[in-house]
Amino acid sequence: MKVKFLTIAFATLALASCSNKSFKVNVELQNADGKMIYLQKLGEDQMTKIDSAIINNNTAIFDVAVAEPTAYYSLKIDDIRYPINFFSENYDVNIKGDIKDFDNISITASTAQQLLNEFNSEIDKYNAQLSEAYNKYKEASSKNDEAALALIEEEYDQISENQENYISLFISKNSKNFIAPYLVYNNRYNYELNELVDFVNNFDIKEESEFSKKLNKYIDVLKRVDVGQPYLDFTQETPEGDMLSLSQLVGKSKLLLIDFWASWCGPCRAENPNVVAVYNDYHEKGFDVLGVSLDMKKESWIKAIEDDGLIWHNISDLKYWNNEAAKSYGISSIPSNLLLDENGIIIAKNLRGEDLRTKVEEILK
Numbered sequence: 001m002k003v004k005f006l007t008i009a010f011a012t013l014a015l016a017s018c019s020n021k022s023f024k025v026n027v028e029l030q031n032a033d034g035k036m037i038y039l040q041k042l043g044e045d046q047m048t049k050i051d052s053a054i055i056n057n058n059t060a061i062f063d064v065a066v067a068e069p070t071a072y073y074s075l076k077i078d079d080i081r082y083p084i085n086f087f088s089e090n091y092d093v094n095i096k097g098d099i100k101d102f103d104n105i106s107i108t109a110s111t112a113q114q115l116l117n118e119f120n121s122e123i124d125k126y127n128a129q130l131s132e133a134y135n136k137y138k139e140a141s142s143k144n145d146e147a148a149l150a151l152i153e154e155e156y157d158q159i160s161e162n163q164e165n166y167i168s169l170f171i172s173k174n175s176k177n178f179i180a181p182y183l184v185y186n187n188r189y190n191y192e193l194n195e196l197v198d199f200v201n202n203f204d205i206k207e208e209s210e211f212s213k214k215l216n217k218y219i220d221v222l223k224r225v226d227v228g229q230p231y232l233d234f235t236q237e238t239p240e241g242d243m244l245s246l247s248q249l250v251g252k253s254k255l256l257l258i259d260f261w262a263s264w265c266g267p268c269r270a271e272n273p274n275v276v277a278v279y280n281d282y283h284e285k286g287f288d289v290l291g292v293s294l295d296m297k298k299e300s301w302i303k304a305i306e307d308d309g310l311i312w313h314n315i316s317d318l319k320y321w322n323n324e325a326a327k328s329y330g331i332s333s334i335p336s337n338l339l340l341d342e343n344g345i346i347i348a349k350n351l352r353g354e355d356l357r358t359k360v361e362e363i364l365k
Contacts, residue, residue, distance in 0.1 A: 023092050025062040027075065029105070030098040033058050035078045042072040042210050066090040070178045070209035087112040087179075115179045119170055126163040133159060164190055176204045182211040185218065189333035193222045221330040231258075231344040234325040236292065236315035239302050244315050246290060246325075250344040254286030255363060257356075260326055260336045262294040263304035268335040271352055272308040278357050279312060285364045286342075288312060294334060296320045 025039060032055045039062050040047040053060040055077075064073075067090070075084040080099055089110035097105030107113060133156040140148035167190065171183050184191075184199045191199070196219050205212070225232060235245040249256055259275060261268035279289055289312035295301035296318055305314055317323055323331075329338065339348040339359065351359050 020066065020090070022063050022065050023088060023090050025064055025073070025075075025088070025093045026095065027055070027060040027062075028058060028094075028096045029055065029077075030058055030100070032077060032099045035080075037078075038076045039064070040074040040076060040083075041067070042074070044210070044213070047074055064088070068207065068209070070207050070211075072182070072210060087116070112177065112179050115174055115177060119179075119183065122166055122170075123163070126159060126166065129159045130156065130163075171199060172202065175199075175202050178205050178207060178209045178212070180205065181209060181215045185211045185215045188215070188218060193219065193226055196222070218330060218332075221328070225329045225338070225346060227346050227349060229346050231338075231340055231346065232328050234328060236317045236323075236325060238313070238315055239298070239305065244313060247344075249288065249290055249313060250340060251342055253288035254342050255282075255288070255360060256340045257287070257289045257351075258329075258338045258340065259289055259291045260294065260323075260329075260331050260334050261291060262334060263300040264295070265334050269304065269308065271335050272310065274353055274356065276309050278360055281357075282360050282364055287360050287364060290315065292316065292323065292325050293318075294320055294323045294326055294331075 027037065035055050037053055037055055037060050038049050039051040039053075041050050042048075051062050051064070053062065069089045071088065071090075073086055073088060073093075075086075075095065077084075077099065080102075082102055084095060084105060084107070086093055086095075086107050086109050089112055091110050093110075094108040095105065096108075099105075133152055137149065137152045137156065140152060167183065167187055171180050174180050174183075180199070180203055184196065188196065196215070200215065200219065203212075223229075231246060231250060233245060233247045235243055238244050246258070257275070261272070263269070275289065279287060289310075291305075291310055291312060291314040293301050293304075293314065293316035295304075295316055298316075298318060301314075301316055301318070304310075317325075329336075335352065336350055337352075337356075338346050339351060341347050341363075348359055
């Protein structure tokens with residue numbers, strides 16, 4: 001779900017508002033009468049509630065003390081799954097729409113929001129193309145049309161590549177605006193460490209934002225667990241209820257794959273047969289696996305282990321994306337993995353498909 005953003009010019013408003021000690025967030029949402037609405041502001045690592053109100057006659061107004069211009073805000077409404085997020089740059093914000101039509105809620109806000117509007121408009125177009133290609137793929141799959149499937153896969157990959165190129169170009173063109181670290185951080189799973197560092201080195205931003213801090217912290221984590229670095233230890237629970245540490249396995253085999261996955265992750269489940277095949281072929285020669293699940297429900301986790309035949313070591317803290325091991329290794333998407341040698345040194349990352357087999361075979365041949 002994406003909230004679509006509308007913007008207005010603020011040249012005149014800036015002259016009138018530059019000395020204000022507060023700004024207003026005006027909310028007008030149909031079908032929200034009587035609901036509690038909470039205004040939140042992003043602090044270090046989490047949103048913090050700064051005000052609340054009851055929506056009366058489908059409206060609510062917040063008077064907000066000015067803060068750093070880069071501040072990021074969010075509105076959360078009772079019984080509504082999605083928040084409404086925005087930048088204000090300390091100018092008045094107007095939010096209008098219908099909670100039954102969340103995709104078309106409009107936010108009239110600042111210059112930064114204007115950039116978001118432009119960005120989101122293009123991303124929506126790419127997502128529509130990807131959705132259309134996916135639907136064509138399902139139809140061709142139902143007909144077992146292999147030729148069509150191959151062509152659609154190429155089309156899908158090309159659209160994805162075009163989308164990623166657009167994101168990178170947009171960020172580079174707007175490297176002087178604090179929206180740039182926001183976009184890099186929210187698309188960090190698309191980039192390798194060196195690419196993220198290049199983005200940051202090209203930023204020309206006077207004021208550090210919370211997203212700049214989050215991005216720099218994320219880069220520091222990735223540097224600590226980059227290829228050539230020693231492993232970071234962690235301990236989580238096995239399906240049987242025992243505690244198992246990574247350090248208990250390091251050195252017991254020539255190669256150890258730390259595999260981050262989850263039962264709810266389709267691409268993970270699709271990759272599992274490949275890992276199983278490599279494990280079966282090379283376990284006796286010194287290849288082992290530690291599966292770290294980002295599941296929430298133990299029953300689902302255990303069932304997926306059984307269904308997919310994951311007979312290696314499995315652990316989880318059942319904290320979903322807050323999995324402590326995943327956080328310490330900078331995991332922002334799954335499936336993800338790291339390959340350790342017998343000394344616990346990271347020698348490769350994110351090996352999938354034939355790449356995993358080739359690397360294991362190269363070392364254990």
